[in-house]
Amino acid sequence: MSAVDGARTEARTVEGTAAVDAGQAAVAQDYSQTELIVCAAAALLAGKRTVFAGIGLPTLAVDLAHRTINRGIELIYESGVAGAHPEAMAEGIADSVVVSGAESVVSMQALFGYVLQGGNVDVGFLGAAQIDRHGSLNTSVIGDWEKPTVRLPGSGGATDIMANAGEVFVIIRRHDHASFPAQLDFVTSPSPVAARASGRGIMPQGHGVSTVITPLGVLRREDPYGELVLTHTHPGVTVEQVREATGWDLAVADEVAVTSEPTAEQVRLLRDEIDTVRLYLR
Known part of the structure; x- marks a missing residue:
């Protein structure tokens, strides 16, 4: 996706960021859709303290936020690492780079039992294959459970993160009826709405999904x-396009803002310092 021409001085930006215009930062002349959504996600981490990050695009967003707008962010990984300071981009939760220089390494039982369930995580940052109107996630199967079209990795720690993090951010590469259906093919991580509707178990202590960053x-x-x-x-996208790409009658805010385009420096950091092997950038 190329940069969108036009005046930007009046464009409202994602909450927590400063307006980007010609007088403040140079907008990247060429950026990808992935870079656009990662930069939008990173902007939302301004002021957040502890982030339980999934591998993939959440890793890029947290790293970018740490390098630009939130030097004090504390990164937590499912493998038992708290206060991670990776020397390079993590390619998995057990990657050695997440341990080197970390402030603490504990058992997974301690991490989930004391850190997460203890209410010490501000933001859980996840990916998903499908999400519904109330923020339930599917990371298990696409299609019928017995004979799925695609079998996905499953929950991992996402169900616990959904229930116990203060709030959950979701970053997703697609925005269409398959990814935003009226009804999920499978509910892997239920939202508070789904949990309450079931009438079983203990209600989650967290907010559930508060924010979803999509290509639109x-x-x-x-x-x-x-x-x-x-x-x-996002720049160049209309409200009508987003509603048409969503599998339910999507509610729209009274005033819809426009996210900032990635700056040249953000794109440089993503390409030259963060994901140098292009594992997640596409």
Whole structure:
């Protein structure tokens, strides 16, 4: 996706970021869709303290935020690492780079039992194959359970993160009816809405999904029992395009803002210092 021409001085930006215009930062002349959503996600981490990050695009977003707008962010990995300071990009939760220089390494039982379930994680940052209007996630199967079209990795720690993190951010590479269906093919990580509707078990202590960053824009969910609402579109994307790509009647904020385009420096950091092997950038 190429940079969108036009005046940017009046463009509203994602919450927590400063407006980007010609007088403040040079907009990248050429950036990919992946770089766009990673930069939008990183902007939302301004002011966040502890982030339980999944591998993949969440890793890129957290690293970029740490290098640019939030030097004090504390990174937690599922393998038992808290306060990670990776020397290079992590390619998995057990990658040695997440341990080197970390402030603490504990058992997974201690991490989930004391750190996560103890209410010490501000943001859980996840990916997903499907998400519904209330923020439930599917990372298990696409299609029928017995004969799925695609069998996915499953929950990992996502179910626990959904239930116990203060809030959950989701970053997703696609925005279409397959990824945003009216009904999930399988509920791997239930939202507070789904948990309450089941009438079983203990209600989650966390907010659930508060923010979804997609190739078309940003959806927010302020009420733990409410629906996702379109609050931001990416440059060049219309509200109508986002609604048409969503499998339900998507609610829209009274005022829809426009996310900032990636700056030249953000793109340089992503390409030259963070994902130098192009593992996640596409």
